């Protein structure tokens with residue numbers, strides 16, 4: 001049995017300064033950025049945290065706070081300026097060539113907000129495409145793809161094309177494509193942000209259900225606190241490239257670290273009150289209707 005508290009990912013002093021010349025000292029770069037316009041952007045500033053095996057770690061913050069930059073560093077889609085990202089003790093920032101390619105193919109899979117599906121390929125082909133790069137034969141690829149297509153509730157849709165699917169269904173394909181890779185780590189960058197509220201909720205439930213079965217280690221990015229609270233085992237609140245607070249959803253709501261976090265929590269409470277108010281209003285209406293019906297001869 002795996003130890004659930006085991007640290008799988010450890011991020012140490014990670015920085016990404018866009019536009020920085022090679023071997024820049026990031027603290028100096030930050031000071032320069034603060035002084036004014038010099039073409040550099042400090043998107044991730046000295047971030048350190050740990051992710052335990054099997055948890056859903058949520059990174060939440062306003063648009064522009066650096067969430068996508070940070071999560072992309074895990075797949076080296078963006079090169080960090082300095083710092084380390086240790087996965088199972090191996091630093092992926094210093095990985096080169098073959099070991100980096102292998103790491104990308106076998107240890108992480110990513111789900112994006114805009115699905116990133118191949119438009120001229122069917123659902124089935126989209127799902128098994130990644131396995132082709134690993135050199136698996138067509139029959140095995142298709143068998144594995146069919147299994148995950150069923151898991152995400154898309155049986156019967158395997159020969160359809162992305163444009164024939166709704167947004168929620170497209171993202172189910174995105175999730176299937178990530179699951180089929182059978183990687184331990186799943187990176188999800190605002191996967192449900194483009195969906196209608198009801199579908200979004202349905203997809204969150206779906207993710208929780210799949211997580212019970214697959215026990216992935218998930219890094220999930222969102223700008224939506226209620227989504228973070230629903231999905232996160234633990235979460236970090238990000239602001240202007242830095243982590244301002246890390247904790248369980250309960251800890252963040254009970255004890256916001258500063259005004260930025262407090263504002264998120266406050267808005268969330270207002271929303272909950274609003275929804276409760278709506279439910280109360282609707283149930284009053286239903287009672288009124290009921291008594292009218294009862295009074296009818």
Ligand SMILES: Nc1ncnc2c1ncn2[C@@H]1O[C@H](COP(=O)(O)OP(=O)(O)O)[C@@H](O)[C@H]1O
Pocket residue numbers: 018019041042043061062063064065066067068069070
């Ligand atoms: N390729 C890039 N070059 C320069 N600046 C960038 C680049 N990508 C992102 N940024 C900047 O980095 C900051 C963080 O962006 P991003 O990571 O996309 O934030 P988020 O995902 O939280 O909305 C923003 O100020 C953004 O404009």
Ligand SMILES: [Mg+2]
Pocket residue numbers: 067068069190
């Ligand atoms: Mg983003």
